[in-house]
Amino acid sequence: MSRVYNFSAGPAVLPEEVLKEAAEEMLDYRGCGMSVMEMSHRSGMFETIINEAEEDLRDLLQIPENYKVLFLQGGASQQFAMIPMNLMKNREADYIVTGQWAKKAWQEAQKYGKANKIASSEDKTFSYIPDCSDLDISPNADYVYICENNTIYGTKFRELPNTKGKTLVADVSSCFLSEPVDVSKYGVLYGGVQKNIGPAGMVISIIREDLITGDVLEGTPTMLNFKTHADAGSLYNTPNSYCIYMCGKVFKWLKNMGGLSVMKERNEKKAALLYDFLDKSHLFKGTVVPKDRSLMNVPFVTGNPELDAKFVKEAKEAGLENLKGHRSVGGMRASIYNAMPVEGVEALVAFMKKFEKENV
Amino acid sequence: MSRVYNFSAGPAVLPEEVLKEAAEEMLDYRGCGMSVMEMSHRSGMFETIINEAEEDLRDLLQIPENYKVLFLQGGASQQFAMIPMNLMKNREADYIVTGQWAKKAWQEAQKYGKANKIASSEDKTFSYIPDCSDLDISPNADYVYICENNTIYGTKFRELPNTKGKTLVADVSSCFLSEPVDVSKYGVLYGGVQKNIGPAGMVISIIREDLITGDVLEGTPTMLNFKTHADAGSLYNTPNSYCIYMCGKVFKWLKNMGGLSVMKERNEKKAALLYDFLDKSHLFKGTVVPKDRSLMNVPFVTGNPELDAKFVKEAKEAGLENLKGHRSVGGMRASIYNAMPVEGVEALVAFMKKFEKENV
Ligand SMILES: Cc1ncc(COP(=O)(O)O)c(C=O)c1O
Ligand SMILES: Cc1ncc(COP(=O)(O)O)c(C=O)c1O
Ligand SMILES: [Mg+2]
Ligand SMILES: [Mg+2]
Ligand SMILES: [Mg+2]
Ligand SMILES: [Mg+2]
Numbered sequence: 001m002s003r004v005y006n007f008s009a010g011p012a013v014l015p016e017e018v019l020k021e022a023a024e025e026m027l028d029y030r031g032c033g034m035s036v037m038e039m040s041h042r043s044g045m046f047e048t049i050i051n052e053a054e055e056d057l058r059d060l061l062q063i064p065e066n067y068k069v070l071f072l073q074g075g076a077s078q079q080f081a082m083i084p085m086n087l088m089k090n091r092e093a094d095y096i097v098t099g100q101w102a103k104k105a106w107q108e109a110q111k112y113g114k115a116n117k118i119a120s121s122e123d124k125t126f127s128y129i130p131d132c133s134d135l136d137i138s139p140n141a142d143y144v145y146i147c148e149n150n151t152i153y154g155t156k157f158r159e160l161p162n163t164k165g166k167t168l169v170a171d172v173s174s175c176f177l178s179e180p181v182d183v184s185k186y187g188v189l190y191g192g193v194q195k196n197i198g199p200a201g202m203v204i205s206i207i208r209e210d211l212i213t214g215d216v217l218e219g220t221p222t223m224l225n226f227k228t229h230a231d232a233g234s235l236y237n238t239p240n241s242y243c244i245y246m247c248g249k250v251f252k253w254l255k256n257m258g259g260l261s262v263m264k265e266r267n268e269k270k271a272a273l274l275y276d277f278l279d280k281s282h283l284f285k286g287t288v289v290p291k292d293r294s295l296m297n298v299p300f301v302t303g304n305p306e307l308d309a310k311f312v313k314e315a316k317e318a319g320l321e322n323l324k325g326h327r328s329v330g331g332m333r334a335s336i337y338n339a340m341p342v343e344g345v346e347a348l349v350a351f352m353k354k355f356e357k358e359n360v
Numbered sequence: 361m362s363r364v365y366n367f368s369a370g371p372a373v374l375p376e377e378v379l380k381e382a383a384e385e386m387l388d389y390r391g392c393g394m395s396v397m398e399m400s401h402r403s404g405m406f407e408t409i410i411n412e413a414e415e416d417l418r419d420l421l422q423i424p425e426n427y428k429v430l431f432l433q434g435g436a437s438q439q440f441a442m443i444p445m446n447l448m449k450n451r452e453a454d455y456i457v458t459g460q461w462a463k464k465a466w467q468e469a470q471k472y473g474k475a476n477k478i479a480s481s482e483d484k485t486f487s488y489i490p491d492c493s494d495l496d497i498s499p500n501a502d503y504v505y506i507c508e509n510n511t512i513y514g515t516k517f518r519e520l521p522n523t524k525g526k527t528l529v530a531d532v533s534s535c536f537l538s539e540p541v542d543v544s545k546y547g548v549l550y551g552g553v554q555k556n557i558g559p560a561g562m563v564i565s566i567i568r569e570d571l572i573t574g575d576v577l578e579g580t581p582t583m584l585n586f587k588t589h590a591d592a593g594s595l596y597n598t599p600n601s602y603c604i605y606m607c608g609k610v611f612k613w614l615k616n617m618g619g620l621s622v623m624k625e626r627n628e629k630k631a632a633l634l635y636d637f638l639d640k641s642h643l644f645k646g647t648v649v650p651k652d653r654s655l656m657n658v659p660f661v662t663g664n665p666e667l668d669a670k671f672v673k674e675a676k677e678a679g680l681e682n683l684k685g686h687r688s689v690g691g692m693r694a695s696i697y698n699a700m701p702v703e704g705v706e707a708l709v710a711f712m713k714k715f716e717k718e719n720v
Contacts (some may be wrong), residue, residue, distance in 0.1 A: 002393055003387065003393050003394065004392075004393030004394060006393075006394050006398055008398065008399070008400040008403075009400070010400070010598065011398055011399055011400060011401060011598065011601060012395060012398060012399055013394070013398050014395065014397055016387065016543060017393050019386050019387050019388075020387065020396070022386060023384075023386035023387065024383075026379050026380075026383035026386070027363065027376065027379050027383065028362065028363060028381065031363075033363050033364030033366075033679065033681070034363065034364060034366050034373070034681070035374065035379050037371060037373060037374060037379070037558075037559035037560075037606070038366055038368065038373050039368070039371055040368040040369070040370070040371060041371060041560065043682070045367075045405070073433040073434045073435060073438070073561060073600075074434050074438070074583055075433060075583070075597045076597070076599055077582070077583050077596070077597040078433070078434070078581065078583040080571070080581075080582070080583075081581030081582065081584075082581075085581075108581065108582055111579060111581075111660045112579065113495055130391055132393075142664070153410055159542075189401045192598060194598050198397075199397035199601070199602045200598045200599065200600055200601045200602065201395075201561045201562070201598075201599070201600030201601070201602065201603060203434060217579070218579075219443075219467065219471060219472065219577070219578075219579045221438065221440075221441030221442075221471075221584065222437070222441065222468055223434055223435070223437050223438040223440075224439070224581065236437070237393060237436070237437040238370065238371065238434045238435050238552060238554050238561075239560065239561070240433075240559075240560055240561030240562045240603075241371060241559070241560045241561070241599060242560065242561065242603075243558045243561060243600075244603075251665055274485065284613060288383075304684065310428060317392065321393070321394070322403070324398055327402075343459075
């Protein structure tokens with residue numbers, strides 16, 4: 001067995017220890033004689049798994065008592081509809097559009113009410129985060145929506161927008177658990193787990209209880225009503241049980257690593273290695289305004305598409321996988337989530353140095 | 361490692377060979393240096409996995425060219441809304457209510473239009489399938505809906521209803537791939553994979569192409585529009601990729617076993633072992649009218665709830681797990697899906713004989 005360094009934006013690298021444990025437990029979970037994949041979601045064994053997962057997540061993020069944690073199917077894309085269906089009581093909401101995912105969420109919301117684009121960074125290919133300290137928040141807005149870390153463009157809200165008292169809803173798919181977060185500043189924060197947590201097929205949504213009213217827009221499917229899942233502890237119907245199990249293992253791994261403050265330091269160190277090199281390099285350059293750079297997704301270019309393609313190809317041959325930028329922007333992107341070891345980033349920088357020497 | 365016989369209704373037993381392969385490939389899928397859980401769903405490697413899965417499924421079920429195969433999230437419960445949202449052009453449909461799952465689907469459909477209950481077996485605790493050879497099909501009905509195998513009550517449509525030309529929609533969650541099926545008789549057949557195919561977290565929906573119009577009810581989320589997924593080959597957003605991989609392995613296992621005709625014979629043999637014993641037993645009895653008995657889910661009772669509980673407890677101690685009936689009906693239920701070996705059913709019958717001797 002030989003493992004590559006996998007810079008995929010998601011599904012993405014998982015901690016090797018976690019994968020090893022999962023492999024060992026595949027046919028017989030802790031002496032119970034079956035795989036977690038084969039367990040009834042109503043069994044006592046699975047109850048322990050889901051409850052521990054939730055508790056560990058609550059510990060890691062210090063989630064206040066008055067927030068529910070939901071394990072949902074459908075991907076982050078399904079939340080683009082669930083958010084307005086559940087929260088748009090006034091049929092109006094404000095969206096800050098900082099990338100493709102925020103834009104898709106904004107477009108989906110237009111099906112359900114007035115979705116105002118109150119700020120955008122599309123004018124400069126989403127390469128920065130707009131100033132959100134004093135926006136025109138709509139008086140009737142039920143919430144203000146952001147995509148906190150923009151996976152494709154590599155930007156991050158270093159400071160949350162001033163919502164002027166309105167509920168903040170954030171898609172944290174690509175920065176989930178990368179650093180400590182003050183959950184009480186959000187009404188809803190949610191993310192697909194397939195980037196920084198576990199295998200694909202689940203979203204974790206953390207929702208302040210008063211926002212879970214059951215009073216949803218007409219025509220909202222039972223399965224898209226937050227209350228359905230909140231009332232049933234995410235077991236209204238069969239959940240993605242294996243994914244819950246894997247995420248639970250990652251939560252324990254994060255606690256063993258020292259929790260989110262330690263992860264933040266580690267992530268800052270990894271990102272600095274890469275950004276520092278990009279800033280010095282004569283061949284490569286980062287595409288994001290320095291103050292808004294993401295710790296998780298680092299896009300860069302040579303300025304020459306052919307050279308970019310050559311880089312991606314040769315990097316792959318050197319065991320550095322998935323460095324191609326998103327199909328909508330080109331260039332390169334290195335996603336360096338929690339599970340990417342420092343050694344992976346060091347290997348990438350070393351390879352970039354070598355490539356630069358050979359190609360300038 | 362010691363494996364039990366797991367009679368869970370779902371998530372349920374999987375073929376041991378499949379679990380072994382998955383364990384072996386967990387850290388390094390066929391020399392690619394990463395787990396399938398870590399693979400970009402846009403990668404060439406994953407493309408091969410999803411394409412092979414679809415091809416093998418098409419082979420097994422002999423799916424005609426003019427049907428799409430969709431791999432979707434949200435569970436069967438989400439289909440209860442997706443079906444009317446996509447198919448109720450006239451805002452009317454006919455439902456045959458043969459159990460809790462058909463009933464839930466019928467209730468959900470009422471959100472979207474006139475959902476007529478044209479037949480039901482609720483009068484006798486859903487212990488039979490009503491005669492559906494000459495029902496009052498509504499002239500404006502967009503489709504006729506059935507739950508083909510009723511997981512909780514253990515009944516099965518041995519013959520499809522006469523829909524008088526209307527589109528047939530069937531929930532086949534608990535009989536999926538248990539025997540050959542003439543797909544061309546259905547407009548849509550769909551099922552959660554967590555019973556007879558793979559781990560939880562995915563539904564496979566097989567839909568005749570002319571029913572995928574994109575002309576859906578107002579307010580239908582993008583993610584609940586069949587066309588979204590059909591146009592994108594189930595990769596509109598990140599799918600439950602590990603589940604697709606596991607199901608793909610099960611499809612290959614089924615082909616190796618000889619395909620669905622062989623599985624049918626095998627399933628009939630297993631079911632006969634159990635039903636024959638139930639019919640002879642002085643302690644146990646089956647709860648379903650013989651002609652409508654399911655090959656997959658076999659509910660039975662002693663008639664004495666305390667004795668039922670004792671049975672379930674002692675069976676568990678003997679390595680026969682999850683024999684408790686559904687919380688809504690009590691008694692016992694043995695789910696004997698494809699992956700349950702004949703030896704498991706033999707062990708169950710032997711244990712029932714022993715228990716009968718000790719308790720009559
Ligand atoms: C920030 C963000 N939001 C939403 C999505 C869409 O997620 P999903 O594929 O789970 O629908 C992505 C996926 O890449 C993302 O990066
Ligand atoms: C026949 C049938 N339909 C639907 C469901 C609901 O499936 P899910 O839990 O995937 O929503 C079940 C689950 O047990 C079932 O047996
Ligand atoms: Mg983005
Ligand atoms: Mg530079
Ligand atoms: Mg049923
Ligand atoms: Mg009897």
